[in-house]
Amino acid sequence: MEFFKNPKINFVGGMKSAFIVSVILVGLSVVSLVIHGGPRMSIDFTGGSVLQVKVDPVPEVADIRSTLEGKGYAGVQVTEFGSADEFLITFADPESTTETLDAAQLLLNDLREGLSGSQIELRREESVGPKIGSELRTAAINSVVAALALIVLYITVRFVFRYGIAAILALVHDVTLTLGVFSLLNFEISLSIIAAFLTIIGYSLNDTIVVFDRIRENMKLRRKESYRQVINRSINECLSRTMLTSLTTFFVAATLYVLGGPVIHDFAFALCFGVLIGTYSSMFIASPVLVWWYERRIADKKRAAMEM
Amino acid sequence: MNRSLQIRAGLTLVILLLSLYGLLPTFKALSISPAEREAARDNPERMAEIAEIDAQAIRRGLDLKGGMYLVLEVDQTGMNASESEDALLRVKEILYNRIDKFGVSEPEITTFGSSRIVVKLPGLQDPERAKNLLGQTAKLEFRMVRPATEIEAALLKMDEAFKSDAVATADEPEADEAIDEPEAASAEVPAEEDALAEAGDDSATAENPFGELDDLTDLQPTNDEYLKDHPFTGLLAIQQGLMQSTPLFVLEQNVDRVQQMLDDPRTPRKLRDVEFQLDMEGMNVGQGQTLRPLYLVSTRTVLTGDQLTDAIANSDPDRPGSWEVDFTLSSRGARQFAKVTGENVGRFLAISLDGRISSAPVIQGKIPSGQGSISGTFTHAEASDLALLLRAGALPADVFIAEERTVGPSLGSDSIRMGVSAALYGSVMVILFMLFYYRASGIVTVLALVSNIIILMAVLAQFDLVLTLPGIAGIILTVGMAVDANVLINERIREELRKDKTIRASVQSGYQNATRTIVDANVTTLIAGGILLWFGTGPIKGFAVTLSIGILTSMFTALVMTRVIMEMMTRRQGKQKMSI
Numbered sequence: 001m002e003f004f005k006n007p008k009i010n011f012v013g014g015m016k017s018a019f020i021v022s023v024i025l026v027g028l029s030v031v032s033l034v035i036h037g038g039p040r041m042s043i044d045f046t047g048g049s050v051l052q053v054k055v056d057p058v059p060e061v062a063d064i065r066s067t068l069e070g071k072g073y074a075g076v077q078v079t080e081f082g083s084a085d086e087f088l089i090t091f092a093d094p095e096s097t098t099e100t101l102d103a104a105q106l107l108l109n110d111l112r113e114g115l116s117g118s119q120i121e122l123r124r125e126e127s128v129g130p131k132i133g134s135e136l137r138t139a140a141i142n143s144v145v146a147a148l149a150l151i152v153l154y155i156t157v158r159f160v161f162r163y164g165i166a167a168i169l170a171l172v173h174d175v176t177l178t179l180g181v182f183s184l185l186n187f188e189i190s191l192s193i194i195a196a197f198l199t200i201i202g203y204s205l206n207d208t209i210v211v212f213d214r215i216r217e218n219m220k221l222r223r224k225e226s227y228r229q230v231i232n233r234s235i236n237e238c239l240s241r242t243m244l245t246s247l248t249t250f251f252v253a254a255t256l257y258v259l260g261g262p263v264i265h266d267f268a269f270a271l272c273f274g275v276l277i278g279t280y281s282s283m284f285i286a287s288p289v290l291v292w293w294y295e296r297r298i299a300d301k302k303r304a305a306m307e308m
Numbered sequence: 309m310n311r312s313l314q315i316r317a318g319l320t321l322v323i324l325l326l327s328l329y330g331l332l333p334t335f336k337a338l339s340i341s342p343a344e345r346e347a348a349r350d351n352p353e354r355m356a357e358i359a360e361i362d363a364q365a366i367r368r369g370l371d372l373k374g375g376m377y378l379v380l381e382v383d384q385t386g387m388n389a390s391e392s393e394d395a396l397l398r399v400k401e402i403l404y405n406r407i408d409k410f411g412v413s414e415p416e417i418t419t420f421g422s423s424r425i426v427v428k429l430p431g432l433q434d435p436e437r438a439k440n441l442l443g444q445t446a447k448l449e450f451r452m453v454r455p456a457t458e459i460e461a462a463l464l465k466m467d468e469a470f471k472s473d474a475v476a477t478a479d480e481p482e483a484d485e486a487i488d489e490p491e492a493a494s495a496e497v498p499a500e501e502d503a504l505a506e507a508g509d510d511s512a513t514a515e516n517p518f519g520e521l522d523d524l525t526d527l528q529p530t531n532d533e534y535l536k537d538h539p540f541t542g543l544l545a546i547q548q549g550l551m552q553s554t555p556l557f558v559l560e561q562n563v564d565r566v567q568q569m570l571d572d573p574r575t576p577r578k579l580r581d582v583e584f585q586l587d588m589e590g591m592n593v594g595q596g597q598t599l600r601p602l603y604l605v606s607t608r609t610v611l612t613g614d615q616l617t618d619a620i621a622n623s624d625p626d627r628p629g630s631w632e633v634d635f636t637l638s639s640r641g642a643r644q645f646a647k648v649t650g651e652n653v654g655r656f657l658a659i660s661l662d663g664r665i666s667s668a669p670v671i672q673g674k675i676p677s678g679q680g681s682i683s684g685t686f687t688h689a690e691a692s693d694l695a696l697l698l699r700a701g702a703l704p705a706d707v708f709i710a711e712e713r714t715v716g717p718s719l720g721s722d723s724i725r726m727g728v729s730a731a732l733y734g735s736v737m738v739i740l741f742m743l744f745y746y747r748a749s750g751i752v753t754v755l756a757l758v759s760n761i762i763i764l765m766a767v768l769a770q771f772d773l774v775l776t777l778p779g780i781a782g783i784i785l786t787v788g789m790a791v792d793a794n795v796l797i798n799e800r801i802r803e804e805l806r807k808d809k810t811i812r813a814s815v816q817s818g819y820q821n822a823t824r825t826i827v828d829a830n831v832t833t834l835i836a837g838g839i840l841l842w843f844g845t846g847p848i849k850g851f852a853v854t855l856s857i858g859i860l861t862s863m864f865t866a867l868v869m870t871r872v873i874m875e876m877m878t879r880r881q882g883k884q885k886m887s888i
Contacts, residue, residue, distance in 0.1 A: 202833035
C-alpha cells in the first residue's frame with residue numbers, strides 16, 4: 001500500500017500562502033498571550049498548591065467554591081477533574097515558603113469540616129514554594145534555550161549554518177503556536193508541559209532533518225535543477241514517510257490523550273498539537289526558508305555585481 | 309551467511325534473550341495478585357520471596373504506587389560553608405532516623421544541592437503526620453522562668469522597641485479585632501489589683517502598663533491610643549491568679565502578631581538575657597475565649613534535648629484520655645538536672661519544644677532520677693510522634709518544606725491502569741497499521757517495535773530506573789518514534805526497488821541511505837531528551853529517561869535488528885519479489 005505515488009506537489013510555490021497563514025497564527029498567539037498577560041503559569045512556577053480530591057456524595061463545583069470562600073480562601077479555583085466526582089482545587093499563596101505548604105493541609109481540613117456530610121479522599125497534592133517555583137521557571141527557560149542552541153550547533157556541524165537557522169525558525173514557530181493554543185484555551189503551563197515542548201522541539205526537528213538530509217543528498221545528485229526544484233523534489237520524496245510517521249505518532253499521542261487519564265491530559269494534548277504543527281512547519285516553514293534565504297543571497301550578489 | 313551477518317545476528321539474539329531474562333522478575337511481580345500479597349502477610353518466608361522479586365522488577369515511581377515526594381530546605385542562615393555542609397548531612401541523618409522509626413518501607417533520602425534534602429516516601433497512608441514528623445525541629449529546651457518582678461521592665465523594653473511600628477499596626481484590621489475582644493476576657497477573669505500593685509510598685513508613671521491595666525481591659529475608646537504607646541503590652545491580657553507561672557496571656561487571635569514581634573531581630577537586642585515564649589496551646593476561659601499563656605524565661609538553657617536517652621508516650625495520670633511523653637536523661641543530664649532543680653526549689657521550670665512552652669511546672673524539690681515528662685493535651689498519636697522525634701534527636705537547623713508532591717495509592721493504581729491501556733491500544737494501532745501498509749516487511753517492523761519495548765523495559769529493570777506515569781508516556785511516544793526509523797528504511801528500500809535494482813541491492817542501499825538520516829534525526833531528539841534529564845526534576849525526569857533510552861533502543865532495533873532479518877530474508881540471489 002502507498003499513500004502517495006510519486007507526488008509532485010508544489011510546496012515551494014505554496015510557500016507564500018503558508019507564510020501568510022503562519023504569520024496570522026503566530027500573530028494570534030502573540031495577541032492572545034499579550035491579552036492574557038503572558039502564558040498562564042501553573043503552581044510549579046508561581047508557587048502554590050493543587051489538591052485533587054474525590055468527594056462522595058458529589059457536590060457542585062459551586063458548593064466547594066462557596067464552602068472554601070466561606071472559610072476565607074479567596075481566589076481559590078475549583079474545577080471538575082477527569083470524572084464527575086473528582087475536583088481540582090488550585091490556589092496560589094505567594095506569601096511565604098512554609099505557610100503555602102501548610103495552607104494546603106489547612107484547606108483540606110477546612111473543606112472536610114465545611115462539607116461534613118461528604119467523604120473526601122485526597123488523591124493528589126502538589127505544593128511548591130515560591131522559591132522553588134522561580135527556580136523551576138528559570139530552569140525551564142534555560143532548558144528550552146539550551147535545547148535550541150545545541151540543536152543549531154548540531155545542525156551547523158552536520159549541515160550548514162543556514163539550515164540550522166531555518167530549523168530553529170520552524171521550532172520557534174511551533175513553540176509559539178503551542179503556547180498560543182494553550183493561552184487561547186486558558187490551559188496552564190506546568191513542568192510536564194515544558195517536557196512536552198521539548199519533545200515537540202525534538203519531534204519537529206526530526207521531521208525537518210529528514211527533509212534537509214534529502215535536500216543535501218539531492219543537491220549533489222541533481223546539479224542541473226534549480227534550488228527551488230531540488231527543495232520541492234526533496235519534500236515530495238519525503239512526503240510518504242512524513243505523513244506515515246506523523247500519523248502513527250499522532251495516533252499514539254491521541255491514545256494517550258483519550259486513555260491516559262486526566263493527570264497527563266494537557267501533556268498529551270500538547271503532544272497531539274505539536275505533532276500536527278511540527279509536520280506542517282517542516283514542510284512549509286523550514287524548507288521554504290532555505291529557498292528564501294538562498295534566493296535573497298543570489299539577488300544580493302546580482303545587485304552587487306550590477307553596481308560594480 | 310557471511311561472517312558479519314552471523315555476528316550481528318548472534319548479537320541481536322543475545323540482547324533480546326538477555327532482555328527477556330531481565331524482565332522475568334517483572335513478569336513474576338505482575339503475576340502476583342493483590343490477594344496473594346495480602347495472604348502472604350502472615351507468611352514471612354513468602355513475604356521475603358515477594359520482596360526479592362519486587363526488588364528485581366521494574367521500580368514504579370511514587371505517582372504510580374502512591375507516596376510522597378518532599379523537598380526540604382535547611383535554614384542555614386548565619387552558618388559558614390563547613391557548618392552548612394555539616395548541618396545538611398546531620399539533618400539528613402536525623403530525618404532518616406525519624407522515618408525509619410515511623411515505619412515506611414524503602415524510604416529514600418538524598419541531599420540535593422547545598423541546602424536541600426529530597427525525601428521520597430512510597431505508599432504513605434498519612435501525609436499530614438509524615439510532614440509534621442519531618443518538618444519539626446524538635447528542639448527540647450529547659451529554662452528557668454524569670455520572677456514576676458522582672459516582667460514589667462521587659463514589657464517596657466518591648467513597647468519601646470516597637471513603638472515606631474505602632475501607627476502602622478494599629479491600622480490593620482486585626483488590631484480592631486484585638487481591641488474588641490479583651491472586654492469579654494476580662495469580664496470572665498477580672499484582674500487582681502493587689503497583684504498588679506506588687507508588680508508595678510516602684511514606677512506607677514503614665515508609661516507604666518501595669519498602672520493602666522484597668523484602662524486596657526475596660527476603656528474601649530482609648531485603646532487605639534494605648535496600642536500606639538504600648539504596641540506589645542496592648543496585645544496582652546494580664547491576669548493574675550489564673551496560672552502560677554505567669555500572669556501574661558495573649559488572646560488567641562493575637563498570637564500570630566505577638567509571635568511575629570518575638571521573632572523580630574529587635575527583640576533579642578532589647579531584651580538581652582531574657583525572652584518571652586508563648587505556650588504551645590491556649591486555655592479555654594469560657595465564652596468562646598481562649599487565652600495563650602506567655603512566659604518570661606532566661607535565654608540560657610539549663611538542659612537541652614541532647615541529654616535525652618529515651619522518650620516514651622504514656623497516658624497522662626492527671627488527665628484521663630490525654631497523653632504525655634516521659635523522658636529519661638543521660639547520667640550527665642541527670643546530674644545537671646538534679647543540680648538545677650536542687651538550687652531552684654520553688655521556682656518554675658519551663659520545658660519548651662521548638663520555642664513554644666509545653667509546661668512550666670514548679671520545682672518542688674531536687675529531682676535526682678533524671679526523669680521527667682512533657683505534658684500537653686496530646687492524643688496518643690501525637691505523643692508517640694513526639695516521643696519518636698525526641699528519641700531521633702533535634703535537627704541542628706530549622707527545615708522548611710519547599711516542595712511537596714503527594715499521590716494517593718488509589719490514584720496511583722488508576723494511573724497505571726490508564727497508562728498501560730493507552731500504551732497497549734496505541735501499540736496495537738501502530739502494529740496493525742504497519743502490517744496493513746508494509747505487508748510482510750511490516751512483520752519485521754512489528755518485531756522491531758515489540759523488541760524495542762522489551763529491551764527498553766529490560767534496561768529500566770536492569771539499571772534500577774524508576775517508571776513513572778510520564779515515563780509510560782515516554783514509552784508510548786518511543787513507539788511512535790521507533791516506527792519512524794522503520795518507515796524511513798522501508799520507504800528507502802521501496803525507492804531503490806523502483807529504480808529496478810535487485811532486492812538484495814535495494815535492501816543494502818536502503819539501509820545505508822536511511823542510516824545517516826535516522827542517526828541525524830534521532831540525535832536532535834536525544835539532545836532534547838538529554839536536556840530534560842539534566843534539568844528535569846520529579847515528573848520530567850521519568851519522561852526523559854524512557855524517551856532517551858527509547859531513542860537508543862529504537863535505533864538499535866531498526867538499524868541492527870531489522871537489517872539482520874531483512875538481509876537473511878533476501879539472502880537468496882534469485883529472489884524476485886519482495887513484500888513491502
